[in-house]
Amino acid sequence: MxxxxxxxxxxxxxxxxxxxxxxxxxxxxxxxxxxxxxxxxxxxxxxxxxxxxxxxxxxxxHYGNEMTKLFNEGLKGNLHEDLLTLSRTYHNIMNRNRKLISISLKGSSTLPDAVLQEASRNPKHLKNLLADYLTAMSSQGKVVTSNPEIQALSFMWMNFGAFISSLNTKEAVSEETLNEFIEESVRLFTKALSP
Amino acid sequence: MxxxxxxxxxxxxxxxxxxxxxxxxxxxxxxxxxxxxxxxxxxxxxxxxxxxxxxxxxxxxHYGNEMTKLFNEGLKGNLHEDLLTLSRTYHNIMNRNRKLISISLKGSSTLPDAVLQEASRNPKHLKNLLADYLTAMSSQGKVVTSNPEIQALSFMWMNFGAFISSLNTKEAVSEETLNEFIEESVRLFTKALSP
DNA sequence: TTTGAATGCAAGTACATACTTTCATAAATT
DNA sequence: AATTTATGAAAGTATGTACTTGCATTCAAA
Structure with missing residues (x-):
């Protein structure tokens, strides 16, 4: 400021x-x-x-930086590292827009479309990027994925749920807890998706 | 009706x-x-x-049935089956209260406490029950869990995110997609948490 | 048939909100 | 020193909201 x-x-x-x-x-x-x-x-x-x-x-x-640019630059082909980067980037961008997303979620009769869509834009992006990523990694035999769409959806919803919970100012999720969550959840998904 | x-x-x-x-x-x-x-x-x-x-x-x-009763009755000691039961029960109860939860999330200056807490009551319950469950299962050597609190949080946030997304009436998540999600996400967590 | 209950309609009250107009003041600029 | 700009204060307008009162109508119950 x-x-x-x-x-x-x-x-x-x-x-x-x-x-x-x-x-x-x-x-x-x-x-x-x-x-x-x-x-x-x-x-x-x-x-x-x-x-x-x-x-x-x-x-x-409004922080408009798209997931794609940050994601492409961080892509390494290592599932664990990439999921960490993805999750951290996602929370970083969502957190920068946290107040606009709050406004979007609360809704109103006369909100501009851009505001209304604020809550879902980056989650949608994350899901699409991850689905593509898992498909590519599967082709290289680096992950086992029967259903990349649903698996990407699962990962995105988990992070979306974490973010939504962090909007609740009464019982805020501490940054430490969020970091532990990111690390542990990425560990879980890495194990789940490894051959 | x-x-x-x-x-x-x-x-x-x-x-x-x-x-x-x-x-x-x-x-x-x-x-x-x-x-x-x-x-x-x-x-x-x-x-x-x-x-x-x-x-x-x-x-x-208001559908006040608590997770505990339904969860205790469904507890079998089989991680995959139990996680399925837990996830389905959770979505069932959340869905029955979906409108009250919408009201709670949108907020207002004069909402009764009971309404305000509606969105977080069952997620909190799910997380606590699952953390206890994972701890008990770990004692029996049935799961490997380094951090049951965070792992339970991850599972709960994933389902909470799925539920929040299903509140969006514009682009509703189909029941088929939600069922696929429940099955696949439980599969992922079962693999991730198995020895 | 009479009475009571439930509801609709019209007309209001009190208050609040978004916004406008006019005039005064202070600070910055010329 | 004079002028311009930006803001505050007061007083408003138009509209809307939550809610009330009084009377009429319809239907159910006695």
């Missing part, structure tokens, strides 16, 4: 924090202004409408 | 359907009345307030 945020930056930050916690509809512009430390009128001067405010916040904070 | 529902039943059904879709705050009493095919005044005659309406709907539709 920049040391001396502008008025607009403060508003965007307050927007994303409050909407992640309460959802779009349940967050009022009055609350956003209060949290940002500005007058409510100022909020409308900068962004026009509540809907445009969310769109601006989305564009400001 | 009863063949000839009373007015109250129709209201409760409309309540849970709409709130699961849109969340508590984003659902108006006007919309509920419309969906139930009754006048809005009738809604308040039956339930008093919107908050009491949700509480009544929760009490009406």
């Amino acid at each position: 920049i040391a001396n945020p502008t008025t607009g930056e403060k508003i965007l930050l307050a927007t994303i924090n409050l909407m992640a916690e309460k959802g779009y509809d349940s967050t009022t512009t009055k609350e956003i202004a209060l949290a940002a430390g500005v007058n409510e009128v100022t909020l409308f001067r900068h962004f026009g409408t509540k809907e445009k405010l969310l769109e601006a916040a989305f564009n400001r904070f | 009863i063949a000839n529902p009373t007015t109250g039943e129709k209201i409760l059904l409309a309540t849970i359907n709409l709130m699961a879709e849109k969340g508590y705050d984003s659902t108006t009493t006007k919309e509920i009345a419309l969906a139930a095919g009754v006048n809005e005044v009738t809604l308040f005659r039956h339930f008093g307030t919107k908050e009491k309406l949700l509480e009544a709907a929760f009490n009406r539709f």
Whole structure:
């Protein structure tokens, strides 16, 4: 976070924090202004409408780096190492978008499509990449895979479940627990998928 | 669903359907009345307030059967069969509460505690039961488990992720896919946890 | 047949929300 | 020093929401 945020930056930050916690509809512009430390009128001067405010916040904070680039660079053909890289990369990207994903999951009548799809985009990507990876590794005799689609789905859902649980701020999953989970779950899948 | 529902039943059904879709705050009493095919005044005659309406709907539709009873009855000491039973039971119970869990996940400023905890109660239960189960099975030399807590967490998060994905009505997971997932994921874990 | 119960309809109340307009003030810029 | 920009404060508008009151209608029960 920049040391001396502008008025607009403060508003965007307050927007994303409050909407992640309460959802779009349940967050009022009055609350956003209060949290940002500005007058409510100022909020409308900068962004026009509540809907445009969310769109601006989305564009400001959205981390759009795709799994593919990071995944291709990390691909080594070693199942254990690759699954570790995949899992860590996934949680890293999901965590960068954690607040936008919270907003997406809580839903609303008037969310932009980009926001609505935020929760499912990277999970879908992970599943597709892993299915392709398992198919390729199977061709090289490095893994035994009867059903790469479902196995990739299993791995993705496990990490998706872990991430969703970490959104719960009341009983947050510690970073230590998440790291233990990543290591142990990759160990389990490596053993399960090895010849 | 009863063949000839009373007015109250129709209201409760409309309540849970709409709130699961849109969340508590984003659902108006006007919309509920419309969906139930009754006048809005009738809604308040039956339930008093919107908050009491949700509480009544929760009490009406909540499936409270605990994992423990079903799990103890199904326990056989065969890892593969037991994991299958566990996974199917879990999805069965979660699915019966799917709408209440949707409401819980979407959140709101004024949800009763019972509703708020709905999403995490059974996952927590599954993880605790499985951790105990793995510890017991390890004592009998039937599984190799270095870290039963994290392994149970992995299995639970995988099923939780699958369930969360099935809440997405736009791109629903088919029952066939879910069954394939349950069978394949149990196969993976059985292999991973066997000596 | 009469009475009671349940519901619909119309018209409201109190409050809240998103947003606008006008004027004042302070700080930055020219 | 004057002007411009940005923001705050006050007062509003339009609309919506949860909920209430009073009266009418219909159906069930006595």
